[in-house]
Amino acid sequence: MKMVQDIIIRPIITEASMDRLGDKKYTFEVRRDATKAEIAAAVEEMFKVDVADVNTINMKRKPKRYGVHFGYTSAWKKAIVTLKADSKPIAFFEGLN
Numbered sequence: 001m002k003m004v005q006d007i008i009i010r011p012i013i014t015e016a017s018m019d020r021l022g023d024k025k026y027t028f029e030v031r032r033d034a035t036k037a038e039i040a041a042a043v044e045e046m047f048k049v050d051v052a053d054v055n056t057i058n059m060k061r062k063p064k065r066y067g068v069h070f071g072y073t074s075a076w077k078k079a080i081v082t083l084k085a086d087s088k089p090i091a092f093f094e095g096l097n
Helices: 015-023 036-047
Strands: 008-011 025-030 051-059 063-066 069-072 076-083
Touching (some): 015 025, 025 036, 036 051
């Protein structure tokens, strides 16, 4: 059984993700094998909020080079979680604005 801390890896803090906070949309990096239902349950349990929708995106690996050395970044999964209109905001993100 997957624990909540295993499903949600970290929040994504970028300009684009901060612009979505007004619409109650929060962005997280999640496990690659996590389903939308598991992500919604994990966010509800961890932050005590009501989730309305979950959108997921599989981020592909990208080629990178440093001088003559060549490699790839890691592939990962991003989840954009939308909260219900009557739900309270996630307190972690509120201090970042």
